Amino acid sequence: MVPLSYYLVLSAILFGCGVAGFLIKRNIITIFLSIELMLNGVNLSFVAFAAQLKSLDGHIFVFFVMVVAAAEAAVGLAIIISVFRTRETLNVDRVNLLKL
Amino acid sequence: MIPAVDYIRILPELVLSIFGIIVMMVDPVLPEQGSKKPLGIVALVGTLAALAATAYQTGFYGEAFYHMVRVDTFSVFFHVVVLMIALVVILASYDYLDVQSIRAGGEYYALILFGTVGMMLMSSAIELVLIFIALEISSISTYILAGMRRRAAESAEASLKYFLLGSFATAFFLYGVAMIYGATGTTNIYNIANYLHTQQSTLAYLAVGLMFVGLGFKVASAPFHVWTPDVYEGSPAPVVALMSTGPKAAAFAVLLRVLFATGAPGWFWMVWVSAVLSMTLGNIGALVQQNVKRLLAYSSIAHAGYLLVAFAAGRQVGISAAMFYAASYAAMNVGAFAVVSHFASAGEKYVTLDDYAGLGRRSPVLAAILTIFLLSLIGIPVTGGFFAKFYVFSAALQSNLVWLTIIGVINSAIAAYYYLRIIVYMYMRDERSEAPVARIPVGLGIGLAISLVATIYLGVLPGRVLEYAIQGAQDLLK
Amino acid sequence: MHLWIIPLLPLAGAAINGLLGKRFARGLVTTIALGSTALAFAMALWVAAQFAGLPPDQIPHIERYATWLGAGSFSADFGIYLDQLSLVMLLVVTGVGFLIHVYSVGYMEHEGGYYRYFSYLNLFMFFMLTLVLANNYLLMFVGWEGVGLASYLLIGFWFLKKSAADAGKKAFITNRVGDFGFLIALFLLIKHFGTLQYDSLWPLIGKYPIESGAAGLLTAIGLLMLVGATGKSAQIPLYVWLPDAMEGPTPVSALIHAATMVTAGVYMVARSHLVFNRAPDAAMAVAIIGTLTAIFAASIGIVQTDIKKVLAYSTISQLGYMFMACGVLDYVGGIFHLVTHAFFKALLFLAAGSVIHGLGGEQDMRNMGGLRKHLPYTFWCMTIATFAIAGLPPFAGFFSKDRILWSAWSNGYRSLWLIGVITAGMTSFYMFRLWFLTFFGDYRGPNPEAAGHAHDAHAGGSHGHGAPHESPMVMVVPLIILALLSFIGGWVGVPHSLKGSDHFDAFLSPVFHAPAAPAEGAQEQGESTTELAFTGISVSIALLGFLSAWWLYYKRPELPGRMAKAAGGLYTFVLDKYKVDELYGAVFIQPLIALSLNVFWKGIDRGLIDGAVDGSAAGAREVSDEMRQMQSGNIRSYAGWVAVGAAAVIAFMVWRGVR
Amino acid sequence: MNFINNNILTIVIFLPLAGAILLVFFPRRHRDIRYFALAVSLITLLASLHLPWYLVRGQSGFQFERNIPWIAHPNIHYHLGIDGISMWLVILTTFLMPLCVLISWNSIGDRVKEFFILMLVLESAMIGVFVALDLFLFYFFWEATLIPMALIIGMYGHGRKIYASVKFFLYTMIASVFMLAAILWLYARTGSFDFVTIQSMIQGGQVPGFGNAALWLFLGFFVAFAVKVPLFPLHTWLPDAHVEAPTAGSVLLAGVLLKMGTYGLLRFNLGLFPDQARRNAPWIIALAIIGIIYGALVAMVQPNIKRLVAYTSVSHLGFVVLGIFSFTQLGMDGAVYQMLSHGISTGALFMLLGMVYDRRHTYDINEYGGLATPMPVYATFFAFIMLSSVGLPLLNGFIGEFLVLSGAFQARQLYGILAATGVIWSACYLLWMYQRVFYGAVSNPANNSLRDLDARERVSLWPLAIAALVMGVAPMLWLHSIDPAVAATLRQFSSAVQAHAAHAPGSLVRADFTRNGMQALLQVIGR
């Protein structure tokens, strides 16, 4: 038997890794991957809570999160392509025309 | 079986979605290189139809689709605000697309309509699942719209920044939803409220905090505001008009639901600090801006701060003040950006203050209209901005938030400086800019007229709108 | 009696000439100006006749016309207060004023701004009459300020000359300093008595005891009035404007700066006798100031070479006598000297004006001499005036001055008497010096040919006369009338000691309730013997002055120069008027300007306040600029901000939840 | 008649605004625009003359009242009304406006339409400030004056016009938000914006938490008004604004806008917070006296005529504040009178400066000298107005100054004495300036051929000159209605202070003050 808090901590670790990845990675695609990691972390929480609550709402939520993630992935990658076209780089630090 | 009345309760959203699809279907029929104006007209008709549907909706208050949406004065209020924003934005885009040679007119209008659907759903949804999806709809469509000026690197960059940071923030929101779900076992706002009324939950605190991060990002309140100036600067001006008002208003509606309808605990100082930070950082940041879009972006951060003051005030007065503020802020800001979008000309070349020098002489009407919007943003009487601030601060005082009020009024005085700077450039600087001034096109003219009338109306006879807001606040708390 | 007509006549003249005079012919201007003054004088005479018929219980005769200023319980009227004192003043002002108007017609004949001149002069008459006839202090203050204005305008009449404009400004501002004191006195009166109307004020003041020993309210009022009076009547320390005021046309000097306006201070002190009677300290201050001014001005007058400057210092000195009189509570004496002085000093100025006119603008006595042949009428008139001012019997000045000195002695102010007597000697000396220098000896001026364009002090520049010549009759006739008055004017006040009946004293004493009138009855015999002895002293002192002047400036004219050399620094020091102007400049004016300019304006206003404001604006912009660094444009740093915010929010909310 | 009495204030407020709106649709023919603006301002003047004509003198309280609900939430009323104090300020406004139109006739040649629209809008707002009895409405008009004035300075000014305009705007704006906060606080506690209601609630002690907040509320209002007045350390916007503003702007700024501050002090700071007013009076008076002396001294050394005159406003308005905070009948009567007379004199001075600026385009004193020779009529007008500003008796300036000073003296002798030195200073700076500008020979060849005043300019000056004279000779025409109004204010004030004194024994009510106040009061009742 696994205490619920273990799942939650694991979920927090994954979420935290996602945040950290966003902060330290320079490749736009990797940053995007970090966001997916965060979402996965959240999903784990949902599923864990659903198991605890014996309610399927959490599963439904996860399902919708996946759909949204997929949609975001499509749009996000398109945006990345569009940025790559104009800037010829995937380094996020070089995407800084707009500032101050 | 779903009763027919449920469809009426999502009728405006349905109408708009249908018109969005019509736009997409008409698009291929139009000549490839031709003007996209017919699409604009379709979108316009769609918005008007949705407005009519909203009006029709008022007779059918209630929940629908198994407690997914709830139509009440609160949601109708925001429906109207959002639809009016969409209307003006479409009107402002009418000629803008041709001027900027944006070819993807079909997608452009469709995205505006779909995005509006998302925003409307945000305000009427009472289920966090639906709120989340609606939020994503409005966000993703604005991410895309931000990148619509495809030839401009800035546009792509804005889109990317908005997208990455938006997704980042959404993850926080989602995490918050997960927590509230864990805390209460439900994702329905009113069920959550019922739970929280009877039970204490430590998790709920964390949940509220995390959801505030996500929504705070959407409304551009400090310290989650950092994306705003860059994105506003890079995005097409009419899109900025939309994204600085529509999703913001909708996100405020969600925030109102999350903070007030659920009876969420412990957020007061968080909102207080955020309000102070937003006002201060927004206003101070705007002081030295040369780019008008960027300046208005900073100002919109500050305005989010004022709105949060109303949140901090809480209770019915605070909520109604926030609603009124959202409406009048929408009216004036959408108008201001509409002017900016027109004046920017092809390639959005003319967006710095220097380009505005002597505008009062070159284009007195446009300058006068922009002046009125700016005065409203300052909060000068006879404009909606004045009453908005007025209600917010008086709500704050009624809740004994003296210091917050004082910080707020000082901030609004500081803010006068940079708005005034635009007026100064328009009227008091000698003409130096070579920026051409085109005649005000019909579409934009109508759009400006609408927001102008709204701004003045809210400034002279705010009573009626305020009554709606009060009614909405009551409905929200019911 | 419709007394309001008297002041309004000259006002009408001033208004008509001022507004329309530019388009009028000179004759019309003259007619209006002289006509209004003449009518006023006639009316004054008629009033005097009426007044004589009034029963004593109807004196003072008060006429109220309207409330001028009313606020709360305070109010001040437009109204007229006619008693013996104001009647005397009324007659002097209208009479001498009229004569000087007449004289001016000749004197100003060739000047530009003729209508302006007469308009100002009439305006002066109006204000002066308001001053003397007012039935309350506020209205008196109107006249008080108004004559100052007229004086300002007339001193600066030749405004193209910087010195004239400067002098006008100096006169006005110096007077304002005095007015400041006067105003405070009025405020004290309002605060404690609630009114400024004479008729309601006197009984209230009358209830106060004499403030001997401890200075109180009335002393304060008296001293503040004295401040006002020193301004208007050119006493120490505010006398400095009067010598400069000689920049104005000479008739103006005669009318305003000798006969009438400058005596306003004396009139005011006399009018406020109730205050000074009850405030011995204030009265003593008046006496001391007056005496000191008398000798101080006389000492400067001795060495001046400008004929008008000598007369100016002489005026200051004589005003000092009047103050001395008032200070020793002999108001009648003061007013008496005021009247006689009005005659002879007006005459002196007009005669000097005639000389100047005759010499084409020359004012320096070193360039005169021997003029008695060229200007016979002027000479004789001047002679009478000189004897009058020197205090030689039986001329007018003798009686009044003698009375003052005697009052000082008999009231116990022995030291003041001594100074007064010395001053009398000095007066006699410098007047005869003037007389000898001007009319005797040889003409020291330039050739008649050159005179025309060499000495043209008048800005009008039309005095292109040739050799020294007598003035036209329109100027000479007033001289003669005044000479007559200077001769016989004192006879109305022949003291009892000289077996006179002293009508003047009898006439005026009721006003002052005769507190200081020479004692009657038993002591009279002894007193009058002493008095006679003192008269003898002063006459001999005057004669001494005459003799030394004769010795130095007629018999041995080369002596003064040598004496001046021998005195060296002292002489130049006196010649430079004890450098008082320079002292004021260095102590008050320059520091004030420097303070205002460098400390207040540039330091506080620009540096401190604007500096702080602009600085904070710049600071805000700097902060803004700094804060823009938050907006680095880097997505990761933005995410960092969001993460930091989120961390703070999480920490806070967890803390809240845990609590 | 009744209809007119009920609506006259509305008419007077909105006539200029209606004119402005009509003007928006006018073709850009400058001549027509000017005549139209002149006509509108003259009609407004005529309409406003209804007020003194039908004002009932003895009646206390507000007259020509109009009180209708405007906005239900919050409870805002369109509540107008005047008493003897505000009425004259309205008349002053309407009186100056046609003259301002005249003075701008030729000097404004560019963007004429906008100029007159701004002027008329400004007039509406200024009148509104003086007649509003609802705090909200008052604030509304108060802020509404800001924009047109800032635009007038910024668009039609010269030199550092933008700096001046922005400075003016920000100073006023920042200060008035404190007033807004105070108004909101009052509303939050009383549920009303109505001046009369709030006043009686405060006096009845029905405002919860008022005791602790009173000082801050007082300061909130005070700062807003003090900046406008302007009181000593807050005055530096004024010289800049004046120097750079066009003539009409300066005239209105000095003539009317500054009075909004003193009017506010009198009406609101005294009316709502009598006890605080009394407590804070010493330092406020100190600032006023510093302003009197300091303003005068700084004026004296200015090299720029307009800046000089601007500083004199600091000095003169110090008198007004002094009079108000002397809490004596005389002082407050004088303060009101001084407001009016300063409007006339300084307005006229600025007009005169504008006329010479039109000819020479400089305000530098060194550029002038000897102007009396080429421009005698001008010099005469100038001298006359200068004398009225100096406070020569029988001209307008004297009455106000005298009353203020004697009132201040009654309150405390030192106040009167220090302030009375202003009599000396004003003579110093104006006479010195006059001498440098007008006397002497013409030193600058550019001044040799200056035209003297033309008919239009004379027409615009005569009313002011006559007003200055009449106000000096027959002040009772004004004081008859000012006096009872001030007495009513004072009555309210002293009863409030006494009530407070009764609550808190041993408070600092000075005996002489009460005595004087009561004396004045009895006098008024007795009449």
Add this chain to the structure above:
Amino acid sequence: MLPLVLFFIFAALCVGGAINLLVQKHPINSALSLIVVMGSLALIYLLLGAEFVAAVQVIVYAGAVMVLFVFVIMLLNAGVEERTEHASRVATVLGVPGLIIGLSIAVWVVSHLAGLDRIAIGGPTVMNGSDVFGNPQAIGRLLFRDFLLPFEVTSLLILIAIMGAVVLARREE
């Protein structure tokens, strides 16, 4: 005991994958690490009795979405990420673990206080009783009844996503 062991194994895999994602320089490696995380998560979902979610996780997430990622990485020919400014080693070395640990501790504290660490879930009970909980049928019923509206609205979202992808990725002519 077994569920706990399994949980730790998969959790370790998850965390390892996540950390690897951070450490790897080449995006393709990061993407593959993410797939590891997702796979492990799917197994944990199974452990929690969420069969349907686990399946979707593998098919949609690890399958479709990640393929898209890899595809784009290949398309754009992304190489090893370059070092640029804003690289503070201290911040990375201390901040990242700090952030992760901090968040974990916060969550742990909160869940501890909420009493969640006393609730044990997973293991055989859930796994065995899966016929009523978490199976596709129950989910389907919920999805097409209670959550019908969100489900339908999702179609709009996907439409937008398609449109966006087309509009943005289309080569500008």
